[in-house]
Amino acid sequence: MIDVNRKGEVWIFAEQHNGQLEDTPIELISKGRHLADTLGVKLAAAVLGDGVKDLATKLIHYGADKAYIAEHPMLGTYQTNSYAKVMYDLIHKHKPQIVLYGATIAGRDLAPRIASATKAGLTADCTDLQIGDHTTVKDKKLHKNLLFQIRPAFGGNIIATIINHDRWPQMATVREGVMPMPEPDVKRKGKIIEEKVQLAQGDLPLEILQEHKRPKKVDLKASRIIVAGGAGVGSKDNFKLIWDLANCLGAAPAATRAAVDLGFIDHDHQVGQTGTTVRPSLYIAVGISGAIQHQAGMSQSQKIVAINNDPEAPIFGIAHYKIIGDLNDVVPTMIKTIKEKAIK
Amino acid sequence: MNDDGTVKRSALPAIFNPEDLNALELALQIKDKFGGHITVITMGLPAASEILRDSLFRGADVAILLTDRRCAASDTLATSYILSCAVKKTDYDIVLCGRQAIDGDTAQVGPQLAEKLGVTQITYVEELTELEGKTITARRNIGNGWQQVKAALPVLLTVTGDANEPRVAAARKMMKYKNALAPIEVEQKIKAENPDADEADIKELVAHKCSKLEDKGLLIKQWDLDAIETDLNWCGQSGSPTKVHRIQSVVLAAKETKQIEPSEEAIADMIHELIEDKIIA
Numbered sequence: 001m002i003d004v005n006r007k008g009e010v011w012i013f014a015e016q017h018n019g020q021l022e023d024t025p026i027e028l029i030s031k032g033r034h035l036a037d038t039l040g041v042k043l044a045a046a047v048l049g050d051g052v053k054d055l056a057t058k059l060i061h062y063g064a065d066k067a068y069i070a071e072h073p074m075l076g077t078y079q080t081n082s083y084a085k086v087m088y089d090l091i092h093k094h095k096p097q098i099v100l101y102g103a104t105i106a107g108r109d110l111a112p113r114i115a116s117a118t119k120a121g122l123t124a125d126c127t128d129l130q131i132g133d134h135t136t137v138k139d140k141k142l143h144k145n146l147l148f149q150i151r152p153a154f155g156g157n158i159i160a161t162i163i164n165h166d167r168w169p170q171m172a173t174v175r176e177g178v179m180p181m182p183e184p185d186v187k188r189k190g191k192i193i194e195e196k197v198q199l200a201q202g203d204l205p206l207e208i209l210q211e212h213k214r215p216k217k218v219d220l221k222a223s224r225i226i227v228a229g230g231a232g233v234g235s236k237d238n239f240k241l242i243w244d245l246a247n248c249l250g251a252a253p254a255a256t257r258a259a260v261d262l263g264f265i266d267h268d269h270q271v272g273q274t275g276t277t278v279r280p281s282l283y284i285a286v287g288i289s290g291a292i293q294h295q296a297g298m299s300q301s302q303k304i305v306a307i308n309n310d311p312e313a314p315i316f317g318i319a320h321y322k323i324i325g326d327l328n329d330v331v332p333t334m335i336k337t338i339k340e341k342a343i344k
Numbered sequence: 345m346n347d348d349g350t351v352k353r354s355a356l357p358a359i360f361n362p363e364d365l366n367a368l369e370l371a372l373q374i375k376d377k378f379g380g381h382i383t384v385i386t387m388g389l390p391a392a393s394e395i396l397r398d399s400l401f402r403g404a405d406v407a408i409l410l411t412d413r414r415c416a417a418s419d420t421l422a423t424s425y426i427l428s429c430a431v432k433k434t435d436y437d438i439v440l441c442g443r444q445a446i447d448g449d450t451a452q453v454g455p456q457l458a459e460k461l462g463v464t465q466i467t468y469v470e471e472l473t474e475l476e477g478k479t480i481t482a483r484r485n486i487g488n489g490w491q492q493v494k495a496a497l498p499v500l501l502t503v504t505g506d507a508n509e510p511r512v513a514a515a516r517k518m519m520k521y522k523n524a525l526a527p528i529e530v531e532q533k534i535k536a537e538n539p540d541a542d543e544a545d546i547k548e549l550v551a552h553k554c555s556k557l558e559d560k561g562l563l564i565k566q567w568d569l570d571a572i573e574t575d576l577n578w579c580g581q582s583g584s585p586t587k588v589h590r591i592q593s594v595v596l597a598a599k600e601t602k603q604i605e606p607s608e609e610a611i612a613d614m615i616h617e618l619i620e621d622k623i624i625a
Contacts, residue, residue, distance in 0.1 A: 113455045116455070119421065121419070158592065333611050
C-alpha cells in the first residue's frame with residue numbers, strides 16, 4: 001500500500017500511441033490543473049513510451065508543471081503488464097495523492113491493474129472531479145481535501161460522489177470529451193524528469209501479431225449539430241429518419257445506448273456515459289427518454305431540441321425546445337421546413 | 345439504496361449480466377472445439393443460484409455459489425480479491441469474465457482479478473482465434489480497430505457483447521438441472537415447509553436433502569469466505585477503499601423551456617429562431 005501523502009502531486013497518465021498524445025490526457029490537464037491549484041500542489045504528467053520526450057513539452061504547454069518521462073524500447077507499444085509495472089514503480093517512488101486516467105480502452109485496461117497492485121480505490125467513468133471534505137459516519141472523523149469522484153450511478157437519475165480516505169493514491173478514470181480541452185501556452189515552462197525504467201522479458205507477456213486500425217465512422221466531438229435517436233425511433237429502418245434529418249442539417253447522426261444495443265446504428269455514434277461526450281451548438285433528441293447516463297454525455301449542448309410523445313420524458317427537463325408529439329410526424333415536418341428555408 | 349449509499353442488492357432481481365453470457369458462450373465454444381471443463385462461479389445472494397442453474401442449462405459442468413454476508417458492500421477491489429481466492433481453489437487455464445456489468449459499467453473486476461491471480465489479461469476480446477497447446481490467440485477491440493494477440497496460458501479474458509450470440513438453454517439439460525439447488529436454498533425451502541421444526545431437525549433434514557441432491561449431481565456447490573481462505577481485512581467494507589460520500593438525485597434543468605406544438609407552423613417558427621440565433625447555419 002502507498003502511504004497517505006497529503007503533499008503528493010496530482011498526476012495524469014499521458015496516454016500516447018506511436019508518439020501521438022490522445023485527447024484525453026490533454027483534457028485531464030484542465031481538470032487536473034484545477035485540482036492541483038486547489039490543493040496547492042504540482043500537476044504532473046506521467047509519459048510512458050519509446051521516443052516520447054517531446055511530448056513532455058507539449059503537456060507542459062497545456063498546463064502541467066512537470067512531466068515524468070519513462071522511456072524504454074519495451075514500452076514502444078502499449079501492453080498491460082509493462083505499463084502497469086512502470087506506473088506502479090513511479091507511483092511508489094513519488095507517492096502522488098491523485099492519479100487520473102482517460103477512460104479509453106487502454107486506460108480501462110491499465111488503471112484497474114494498477115489499482116489492484118497498489119490496493120487503492122478506483123472510480124470508473126467520472127463526469128466531474130472536485131476537492132472536498134468528508135466526515136466518516138462511524139467515528140465522525142473529518143478528512144479534509146479529498147478527491148470527490150463524481151459519476152452517474154445506476155438506478156435512475158442519481159449522481160454518486162465517491163471518495164477514498166484511507167488508501168492512496170486516489171484514482172479515477174474520466175471519459176473522453178467530459179472535460180474541455182485547454183488552450184496551449186507555448187511560453188509555459190515546466191520541469192522534465194527522466195525516469196529509469198526496469199523491465200524484463202516477462203513484463204511483455206503478449207505477442208502482438210496484427211493490428212488493424214480503422215477511422216471512426218463519425219466524429220461526434222467535432223460536430224456542431226447532432227441529431228440523435230433513441231429506442232423510441234422503433235426500428236433500424238425507421239432510424240433513416242435520423243439520418244435524413246442529420247443530412248439536411250449537415251449534422252452528425254447519433255444514438256443512445258439503447259438504440260445502439262437494438263442494432264439501429266453502430267457504436268461509434270453512441271452519445272452518453274459509455275459513448276462519446278459531446279457539446280454541440282444544437283442537439284436534437286428524437287425518441288430519447290433521457291436517462292442520466294445519456295444526459296451525462298450531452299447536457300452541455302448549447303441548445304437542445306427534444307421530440308418525444310411522452311410528456312413526462314426526463315429529456316424535456318433539459319430541453320430548450322420541447323415538442324410533445326409523434327416523431328414520425330414531427331421529423332418529416334422538420335425536414336420539409338429546413339429544406340424550404342434552405343431554398344429561400 | 346442502503347443508508348451508506350451502497351446498492352441494496354436484495355431489492356434487485358438476480359439477472360445474468362449480458363456480457364457474462366458472452367463469456368460463458370465463449371467457454372462453451374472452447375469446450376466444444378478443444379474439450380475442457382467449465383466451472384461457473386458467482387458471488388452474490390442466495391438468489392444468484394438462478395444464474396448458476398441457467399449456466400448448467402446452457403452446458404456448464406460445475407456451478408459454485410459464493411455467498412457470505414461478509415461480502416456485503418464490497419467494491420471492485422474487494423470483489424476481485426474474493427473472486428481470486430475462489431478461482432485459486434480451482435484448477436484453471438483460462439478465466440473468462442464479461443467485459444463489464446450493466447449496473448456499474450466499471451469493467452474493473454476483470455483486470456483486478458487478473459492482477460490478483462498474477463495472470464496475463466486480454467481485455468475486450470471479440471474472438472478467440474486459436475488455442476494450441478498452452479498458447480491462446482485472441483482478437484481484441486482497441487476502440488479504433490482491433491489487435492490480434494498471442495499469450496501463454498494461464499490467461500484471463502474479458503469478453504465483449506460482440507464476441508458471440510449466446511446459445512439458449514438446452515431442453516435436455518433444463519429437465520436435468522431444473523431441480524439443482526444450493527444448500528442455502530435447500531435450507532430456505534425446508535424451513536418454509538416445516539415452520540415448527542427446531543434447528544436440529546432442520547439441520548438434519550437439510551443434510552439429508554443435500555446428500556440426496558449430491559448423489560444425483562444436482563447440488564450446487566456453495567462456498568463462504570472461510571471455505572476459500574480469505575483474509576477478511578480485504579473483504580466487504582474493510583477491503584473496499586472506495587466509499588460513497590453522497591448520493592444525489594439530479595434534476596438537470598434548462599434555464600428556459602419553450603413548448604413547441606407539433607404543427608408545421610410552430611416547427612417552422614422554431615427552425616427560424618434557431619437560424620436567427622445562428623444555431624443552424
